[in-house]
Amino acid sequence: xxxxxxxxxxxxxxxxxxxxxxxxxxxxxxxxxxxxxxxxxxxxxxxxxxxxxxxxxxxxxxxxxxxxxxxxxxxxxxxxxxxxxxxxxxxxxxxxxxxxxxxxxxxxxxxxxxxxxxxxxxxxxxxxxxxxxxxxxxxxxxxxxxxxxxxxxxxxxxxxxxxxxxxxxxxxxxxxxxxxxxxxxxxxxxxxxxxxxxxxxxxxxxxxxxxxxxxxxxxxxxxxxxxxxxxxxxxxxxxxxxxxxxxxxxxxxxxxxxxxxxxxxxxxxxxxxxxxxxxxxxxxxxxxxxxxxxxxxxxxxxxxxxxxxxxxxxxxxxxxxxxxxxxxxxxxxxxxxxxxxxxxxxxxxxxxxxxxxxxxxxxxxxxxxxxxxxxxxxxxxxxxx
Amino acid sequence: xxxxxxxxxxxxxxxxxxxxxxxxxxxxxxxxxxxxxxxxxxxxxxxxxxxxxxxxxxxxxxxxxxxxxxxxxxxxxxxxxxxxxxxxxxxxxxxxxxxxxxxxxxxxxxxxxxxxxxxxxxxxxxxxxxxxxxxxxxxxxxxxxxxxxxxxxxxxxxxxxxxxxxxxxxxxxxxxxxxxxxxxxxxxxxxxxxxxxxxxxxxxxxxxxxxxxxxxxxxxxxxxxxxxxxxxxxxxxxxxxxxxxxxxxxxxxxxxxxxxxxxxxxxxxxxxxxxxxxxxxxxxxxxxxxxxxxxxxxxxxxxxxxxxxxxxxxxxxxxxxxxxxxxxxxxxxxxxxxxxxxxxxxxxxxxxxxxxxxxxxxxxxxxxxxxxxxxxxxxxxxxxx
Numbered sequence: 001x002x003x004x005x006x007x008x009x010x011x012x013x014x015x016x017x018x019x020x021x022x023x024x025x026x027x028x029x030x031x032x033x034x035x036x037x038x039x040x041x042x043x044x045x046x047x048x049x050x051x052x053x054x055x056x057x058x059x060x061x062x063x064x065x066x067x068x069x070x071x072x073x074x075x076x077x078x079x080x081x082x083x084x085x086x087x088x089x090x091x092x093x094x095x096x097x098x099x100x101x102x103x104x105x106x107x108x109x110x111x112x113x114x115x116x117x118x119x120x121x122x123x124x125x126x127x128x129x130x131x132x133x134x135x136x137x138x139x140x141x142x143x144x145x146x147x148x149x150x151x152x153x154x155x156x157x158x159x160x161x162x163x164x165x166x167x168x169x170x171x172x173x174x175x176x177x178x179x180x181x182x183x184x185x186x187x188x189x190x191x192x193x194x195x196x197x198x199x200x201x202x203x204x205x206x207x208x209x210x211x212x213x214x215x216x217x218x219x220x221x222x223x224x225x226x227x228x229x230x231x232x233x234x235x236x237x238x239x240x241x242x243x244x245x246x247x248x249x250x251x252x253x254x255x256x257x258x259x260x261x262x263x264x265x266x267x268x269x270x271x272x273x274x275x276x277x278x279x280x281x282x283x284x285x286x287x288x289x290x291x292x293x294x295x296x297x298x299x300x301x302x303x304x305x306x307x308x309x310x311x312x313x314x315x316x317x318x319x320x321x322x323x324x325x326x327x328x329x330x331x332x333x334x335x336x337x338x339x340x341x342x343x344x345x346x347x348x349x350x351x352x353x354x355x356x357x358x359x360x361x362x363x364x365x366x367x368x369x370x371x372x373x374x375x376x377x378x379x380x381x382x383x384x385x
Numbered sequence: 386x387x388x389x390x391x392x393x394x395x396x397x398x399x400x401x402x403x404x405x406x407x408x409x410x411x412x413x414x415x416x417x418x419x420x421x422x423x424x425x426x427x428x429x430x431x432x433x434x435x436x437x438x439x440x441x442x443x444x445x446x447x448x449x450x451x452x453x454x455x456x457x458x459x460x461x462x463x464x465x466x467x468x469x470x471x472x473x474x475x476x477x478x479x480x481x482x483x484x485x486x487x488x489x490x491x492x493x494x495x496x497x498x499x500x501x502x503x504x505x506x507x508x509x510x511x512x513x514x515x516x517x518x519x520x521x522x523x524x525x526x527x528x529x530x531x532x533x534x535x536x537x538x539x540x541x542x543x544x545x546x547x548x549x550x551x552x553x554x555x556x557x558x559x560x561x562x563x564x565x566x567x568x569x570x571x572x573x574x575x576x577x578x579x580x581x582x583x584x585x586x587x588x589x590x591x592x593x594x595x596x597x598x599x600x601x602x603x604x605x606x607x608x609x610x611x612x613x614x615x616x617x618x619x620x621x622x623x624x625x626x627x628x629x630x631x632x633x634x635x636x637x638x639x640x641x642x643x644x645x646x647x648x649x650x651x652x653x654x655x656x657x658x659x660x661x662x663x664x665x666x667x668x669x670x671x672x673x674x675x676x677x678x679x680x681x682x683x684x685x686x687x688x689x690x691x692x693x694x695x696x697x698x699x700x701x702x703x704x705x706x707x708x709x710x711x712x713x714x715x716x717x718x719x720x721x722x723x724x725x726x727x728x729x730x731x732x733x734x735x736x737x738x739x740x741x742x743x744x745x746x747x748x749x750x751x752x753x754x755x756x757x758x759x760x761x762x763x764x765x766x767x768x769x770x
Binding site for chain 2 (some may be wrong): 011012024026029059083102104105108129155160162163168192286287289290296298301302306328330332344356358359360363
């Protein structure tokens with residue numbers, strides 16, 4: 001009863017190319033507006049070119065080979081991954097310049113990393129933030145007789161991963177330079193804690209202060225004879241602030257491809273409109289209409305991330321309607337007083353609250369142009385650790 | 386580089402059967418203690434038998450054929466599913482008595498439902514809560530020349546799905562009885578809004594009041610000559626309250642198989658200990674130790690649900706350590722003052738905050754007995770809509 005096509009591309013595989021199919025999808029369904037995606041990729045590519053900085057966009061956002069390929073085609077020199085499993089997918093798909101932005105520490109992960117490094121021929125690197133982890137990577141590289149490229153991770157004030165201060169960072173850089181198995185390629189400094197500061201002036205001041213500190217460190221390393229070819233960092237929230245510092249050689253921006261409620265709130269500040277368009281939605285359907293003042297949809301917390309703001313209603317409901325969570329499988333669409341109730345089965349599209357973990361709940365991008373489903377792209381790296 | 390076995394059962398497939406493998410897992414990894422699972426299944430089966438009520442446990446919690454099979458083997462007459470996609474997995478796996486607890490409304494879903502119904506030979510039913518949906522199901526059943534079993538859904542005070550009041554419910558029951566394509570099988574009434582009320586006396590009073598109302602409705606239907614063979618409802622939070630009402634013929638309990646932080650908080654009230662054991666954990670690893678007062682793990686909001694309480698540390702960290710979210714891929718393990726810091730790479734096991742959506746973030750159960758990984762069960766229905 002489940003065809004092979006449905007098993008690989010889901011229950012909407014038969015709708016590709018049919019006019020109006022956007023509003024006939026089996027729901028909940030992750031929707032991607034292809035033209036908006038491509039415009040976002042082009043805007044960021046033009047920005048980076050003008051700013052004289054390279055792009056290594058973050059695939060933790062999209063986890064998709066098709067989107068990575070579009071970013072590479074627009075000039076990105078590689079792709080960042082948050083997990084080793086994402087990197088395995090990207091390398092297997094032929095994506096060049098894959099960089100893993102989180103330390104890979106356990107023996108299980110280091111064994112997989114060494115295997116991936118042996119299979120990779122288009123560039124692979126990983127961060128390291130501790131001498132013990134550096135020693136373990138160095139040993140694995142020596143045993144595999146193949147160097148592992150490393151960036152030394154700097155905490156950048158967030159304190160999630162990375163060396164805590166300049167002394168530790170410098171010591172680890174020196175150890176990486178001296179090691180025979182690993183190859184020192186540069187420094188990573190990602191200020192994840194600054195990306196969503198709502199006031200642009202405050203965000204800018206904090207980001208530039210952090211980068212000024214980093215610039216001093218890189219300069220002092222240079223004075224000590226240590227070249228730092230790559231300085232990687234930045235995010236969508238600071239994409240046009242970080243290049244001012246002239247220290248980053250590449251930007252790890254991720255969410256700009258889709259935008260979400262969270263980034264709209266941050267990037268709208270101090271501008272007429274954010275420079276990127278909303279390209280990602282979740283299509284849901286009205287499944288129950290027996291209550292007064294609201295209807296129930298089939299979009300719950302198994303299809304929207306719950307760590308950020310609420311999803312926002314984009315289309316299909318009266319203006320002023322707002323979404324609330326209504327359990328694992330359902331959403332509550334609260335209607336404005338006196339509004340006409342959407343019909344049973346009506347399609348309601350919502351803007352995703354926080355795009356990265358929302359994508360992680362879906363197996364497929366339903367790629368649309370206008371009202372037509374034009375393609376289905378699997379989320380190949382979903383759930384890959 | 387990725388073997389076929391790893392592709393189907395993940396990166397830990399090679400560890401099955403090896404002593405100590407529980408603490409050598411590639412992480413983050415969903416852990417299931419098999420003996421605790423089996424004891425929970427046995428305790429609930431014994432309870433239902435003693436209470437004279439049947440069990441149709443909810444697979445929305447586990448999404449797993451192996452666990453459904455264990456529940457059936459312990460005497461359950463079937464399995465509930467929240468989505469049609471879950472039901473497709475259960476039917477394809479040969480699970481009997483599959484009941485879908487959410488209305489299936491859109492043309493896409495009704496077409497899939499009719500196809501599944503045609504393929505099913507061990508029992509399939511679905512709820513309905515609106516005359517238009519009943520008519521659509523009736524038409525589909527007639528066109529397929531195969532009856533669709535329906536339970537009429539009653540809102541039970543939650544207002545998520547279901548008929549809002551007795552008049553609507555009775556009218557829909559009468560329409561279902563009269564319809565030629567669908568077969569009326571009974572009533573569903575699930576009070577999801579009562580399951581986590583922390584005070585047991587309050588939870589009991591509200592649950593019994595709701596069920597008393599339902600009992601009146603069922604009695605009046607009987608007086609009007611309409612038999613209601615199935616009355617389905619209940620959850621883990623009211624598992625030992627609902628049978629008092631003598632109206633439910635079966636319990637849709639789900640979370641009891643695993644337990645989680647949320648249900649421990651609810652069920653611990655007024656007892657010496659909850660009657661079910663924690664069987665589900667997420668194993669994470671320490672990946673960064675450069676900060677003072679905490680370490681960073683590889684368990685973030687892509688491996689723990691964020692809609693409920695925080696995960697709780699179960700083992701691997703000093704007593705008094707607590708977990709905080711630290712972004713998509715990372716957790717912050719805050720240590721008590723003066724505590725010894727866990728080593729880089731150490732395994733930290735955490736109790737899941739809300740089990741259903743946490744399971745939905747994982748592809749595999751890593752089944753353990755003591756310190757040994759004894760099996761890997763895929764989460765077959767993860768993400769299935």
